[in-house]
Amino acid sequence: MFTGRRPHVPILFVIISLLLTACSAAQAGSKTGTIVPARPTDIPAPTSPTAAPQASPAAFGDGVLLYEWREAPDVGLLHLINPETGLDIPGYAPIPLGKSYAYAPSPDRKTLALIVYPSLETNKGGRLSLIDLQSWQVVTTTVEVNQWNTQMAISPDNQKLAIATSPGEVSDGQGRLILVDIAQRAAVGEVKFDFIPNHIHFTSGSDALMVYGPASWEMRFQPVSPAQIALLSIPGLEITWRSALAGVLDGFVPNQDKQAASAGDVPGPGEGRWMEPAVVFAPDKDQLYIVHAGEDRLTTVDFARREVQSVDIRPPMSLIDRLMALTAGPAYAKVLDGNFMDAVISVDGQTLYVLGEDMRSTENAKTGQWETSQTSLGLKVVRTSDGAELGQYDIQASEVVISTDGNALYLRGWNTANSNPSAPFTLVWDVARQETLARLEGHHLEPAWRLNREPVLLSSSLYRGQIIKATLDPQTYAILHEWPVPFYGDWLLVR
Numbered sequence: 001m002f003t004g005r006r007p008h009v010p011i012l013f014v015i016i017s018l019l020l021t022a023c024s025a026a027q028a029g030s031k032t033g034t035i036v037p038a039r040p041t042d043i044p045a046p047t048s049p050t051a052a053p054q055a056s057p058a059a060f061g062d063g064v065l066l067y068e069w070r071e072a073p074d075v076g077l078l079h080l081i082n083p084e085t086g087l088d089i090p091g092y093a094p095i096p097l098g099k100s101y102a103y104a105p106s107p108d109r110k111t112l113a114l115i116v117y118p119s120l121e122t123n124k125g126g127r128l129s130l131i132d133l134q135s136w137q138v139v140t141t142t143v144e145v146n147q148w149n150t151q152m153a154i155s156p157d158n159q160k161l162a163i164a165t166s167p168g169e170v171s172d173g174q175g176r177l178i179l180v181d182i183a184q185r186a187a188v189g190e191v192k193f194d195f196i197p198n199h200i201h202f203t204s205g206s207d208a209l210m211v212y213g214p215a216s217w218e219m220r221f222q223p224v225s226p227a228q229i230a231l232l233s234i235p236g237l238e239i240t241w242r243s244a245l246a247g248v249l250d251g252f253v254p255n256q257d258k259q260a261a262s263a264g265d266v267p268g269p270g271e272g273r274w275m276e277p278a279v280v281f282a283p284d285k286d287q288l289y290i291v292h293a294g295e296d297r298l299t300t301v302d303f304a305r306r307e308v309q310s311v312d313i314r315p316p317m318s319l320i321d322r323l324m325a326l327t328a329g330p331a332y333a334k335v336l337d338g339n340f341m342d343a344v345i346s347v348d349g350q351t352l353y354v355l356g357e358d359m360r361s362t363e364n365a366k367t368g369q370w371e372t373s374q375t376s377l378g379l380k381v382v383r384t385s386d387g388a389e390l391g392q393y394d395i396q397a398s399e400v401v402i403s404t405d406g407n408a409l410y411l412r413g414w415n416t417a418n419s420n421p422s423a424p425f426t427l428v429w430d431v432a433r434q435e436t437l438a439r440l441e442g443h444h445l446e447p448a449w450r451l452n453r454e455p456v457l458l459s460s461s462l463y464r465g466q467i468i469k470a471t472l473d474p475q476t477y478a479i480l481h482e483w484p485v486p487f488y489g490d491w492l493l494v495r
Helices: 011-020 318-326
Strands: 034-036 066-070 075-082 093-095 101-104 111-119 126-130 137-145 149-156 162-164 177-179 186-192 199-202 208-213 227-235 239-245 251-254 271-276 279-282 287-289 298-300 305-312 340-347 349-362 370-383 389-395 399-402 408-414 424-428 435-441 444-449 455-463 466-472 479-484 486-492
Touching: 101 149, 101 466, 111 149, 126 305, 126 424, 137 177, 137 186, 162 199, 162 208, 177 208, 199 279, 208 287, 239 298, 271 287, 279 340, 279 349, 287 340, 287 349, 340 399, 349 399, 370 408, 399 444, 408 444, 424 455, 455 479, 466 486
Parallel strands: 034 435, 271 340
Antiparallel strands: 066 075, 066 486, 075 093, 101 111, 111 126, 126 137, 149 162, 162 177, 177 186, 199 208, 208 227, 227 239, 251 271, 279 287, 287 298, 298 305, 340 349, 349 370, 370 389, 399 408, 408 424, 424 435, 444 455, 455 466, 466 479
């Protein structure tokens, strides 16, 4: 699945990659309560589940969506399953899909937009389908997508679908955006960019589209151009406002001093760094928040007022501090060797929760081999209104998602320092108490909604080379049910 973030790939391939190449140790910091250990390796593998007794048969609304890829006969299937049993809900047979896909659910949870590519190796021949979830019927369209999808979004009024694309995982601008009328099942407009539109979001009135993206994903010896934002009218797709975000680094930043000694035109290990800021749209207004990579800085893009403002992230200032700052010159944070940022925003839109990783490549003097280390930058709590840093916590994780009620964070990472190398883990962090409640070894947790809007806590894990899916109690984190998938499975989240 393509989500608009360069290094992200489905969990199975991440797990396999990490099993083959160990990274630096990732351990939990801060306060820790309940510890749920990884499954012991000396017990039999889970068997196929049987349906648990139920007061009434599972219905459509009880279901969650699961993509399953079976090695034989080499086909992808979309399931509507009961998370209490892992079984298909009766009356909803699996829908065949391709190997590579991207998806977006409509806000009313009635439609699932799917771009399905025939192969993992090429972005040619992608096709858009619209699945009527309640009737479980596939509606074909005339829309063909011949670039990799970076992100899709459906408008708040459930009438329009926006598809952002890029020529490839590494590309030099040339992104596109396609606007689809869902009722007509046809494209009604297209616009080309000289940057890569990898974050898109409709305005609250569904009358415009907010777009963000880096200028390039090319690895080359030249200064990186600033990230770009644009505001497009709907349905005409006219660019009504556009701005370069000076100071926002997004993409590959080469070390120009290394160019003369480089072995080739393309930078190698130690000759540059990737910078990936955290990019989050506000839930309550037409604004975009960007937490810079490599420096403690927050940029806010107000699409309604067509304004861009950047502030340093720092502890809240007293009145005297603010008065003194009026006469102070600008201070620049030291840019680190390579940064990847991730963030979520609170339900009320007032707080950002930010994780970061610093990645460095060093040459082993004895072997001549390049070695990569990853260092967590911890969890930072930032107020959106002014960039004030409300807290910094020594938590080592690489991804953050927020619970469906907004009361907890799920901080995810990879364990490489215990008997179960490269296994996933999830820390549960209480927002109000600002402390870690539990560490769940072996689980990559996903807060989600059933189609009837009831919350559910899902998990993916790896056991002896097999993907295990599970449903957990969101209060005790006990496993309610778990089952294996034949080869690979991926949750299609409806939030």
